[in-house]
Amino acid sequence: MIANGDVFGKEQSVILHLLDIPPAMGVLEGVCMEIDDLALPLVKGYVKTTEPELAFKDVDAAFLVGAMPRREGMERKDLLSANVKIFKVQGEALNKYAKKDVKVLVVGNPANTNALICSFYAPSIPKENFTAMTRLDQNRAQSAIAKRLGLCVSNVKNVTIWGNHSSTQFPDVFNASVKLPGSSKSVYDSINDSQWLESDFIKTIQTRGAAVIQARKMSSAMSAAKAAVDHMRDWWSGTSEGSWVSMGVISDGSYGIPKDLIYSLPVSISNKQWKIVQGLKITDFAKSKLDLTAKELLEEKEEAMAVCNA
Numbered sequence: 001m002i003a004n005g006d007v008f009g010k011e012q013s014v015i016l017h018l019l020d021i022p023p024a025m026g027v028l029e030g031v032c033m034e035i036d037d038l039a040l041p042l043v044k045g046y047v048k049t050t051e052p053e054l055a056f057k058d059v060d061a062a063f064l065v066g067a068m069p070r071r072e073g074m075e076r077k078d079l080l081s082a083n084v085k086i087f088k089v090q091g092e093a094l095n096k097y098a099k100k101d102v103k104v105l106v107v108g109n110p111a112n113t114n115a116l117i118c119s120f121y122a123p124s125i126p127k128e129n130f131t132a133m134t135r136l137d138q139n140r141a142q143s144a145i146a147k148r149l150g151l152c153v154s155n156v157k158n159v160t161i162w163g164n165h166s167s168t169q170f171p172d173v174f175n176a177s178v179k180l181p182g183s184s185k186s187v188y189d190s191i192n193d194s195q196w197l198e199s200d201f202i203k204t205i206q207t208r209g210a211a212v213i214q215a216r217k218m219s220s221a222m223s224a225a226k227a228a229v230d231h232m233r234d235w236w237s238g239t240s241e242g243s244w245v246s247m248g249v250i251s252d253g254s255y256g257i258p259k260d261l262i263y264s265l266p267v268s269i270s271n272k273q274w275k276i277v278q279g280l281k282i283t284d285f286a287k288s289k290l291d292l293t294a295k296e297l298l299e300e301k302e303e304a305m306a307v308c309n310a
């Protein structure tokens with residue numbers, strides 16, 4: 001998708017830097033053969049390597065997907081001790097070798113805390129440049145609402161994911177709307193079933209990743225890749241007037257959320273800079289959800305720092 005222009009546009013050529021661990025070099029060789037054989041005009045070259053310094057040299061955008069995936073019965077935070085050090089190493093390498101305006105998207109779980117650690121070890125790069133992927137949750141929520149209403153996903157706007165990419169996340173449709181030609185109505189009014197919206201819907205989105213693992217015996221792949229594309233494309237090209245997307249970004253105290261967590265928030269984007277959307281209505285119900293997911297992120301942060309310092 002990147003090589004085909006879905007992220008940076010159909011005019012932008014790309015050089016792909018592909019980093020993997022030594023045992024995976026044979027597979028990576030095969031991937032590169034396929035990149036050749038795709039014959040995509042935008043691909044100006046690729047670098048395949050096991051060395052973070054080569055992988056991150058002068059990159060403009062980084063998709064950090066390399067991490068141990070979770071298996072059935074695990075929470076994403078159970079991966080913390082196995083994965084967080086990868087993001088320490090990658091943060092250090094980004095700090096030394098990447099461009100200072102590099103845009104970093106962390107996909108490997110636990111994504112929010114991994115992004116925080118990556119940023120911590122890359123102090124020369126602005127904290128705003130490190131983000132975690134909650135677009136998959138946004139897409140899941142948007143799709144579930146559209147399906148319930150028998151509409152297309154493009155009719156559902158401004159679904160917000162708050163907090164952690166975990167089972168404590170809060171998929172919030174209170175400020176979301178259903179747009180049809182000539183009309184716009186709130187999702188709440190359109191669905192007219194607050195019981196479903198405040199229980200089953202939330203639970204389904206919170207546990208969707210686990211449900212996919214249970215069905216596939218492997219974690220999501222296609223939908224995760226598409227969400228990564230959506231995230232980086234919107235960061236690169238901006239959001240449209242009056243609409244926002246959800247990204248795990250560094251918190252600044254907005255909405256009473258503790259500062260310095262990578263917390264999923266509604267953001268609007270222009271000139272490749274995201275801005276937290278302010279002034280959304282937060283009910284008491286929503287506030288309790290926001291606090292719960294913040295608490296989990298604070299605990300993860302503490303554990304991750306302990307792992308990195310051990």
Ligand code: LMR
Binds near residue numbers: 109209210
């Ligand atoms: C997902 O949400 O599908 C991914 O984060 C993989 C997982 O572990 O759930």
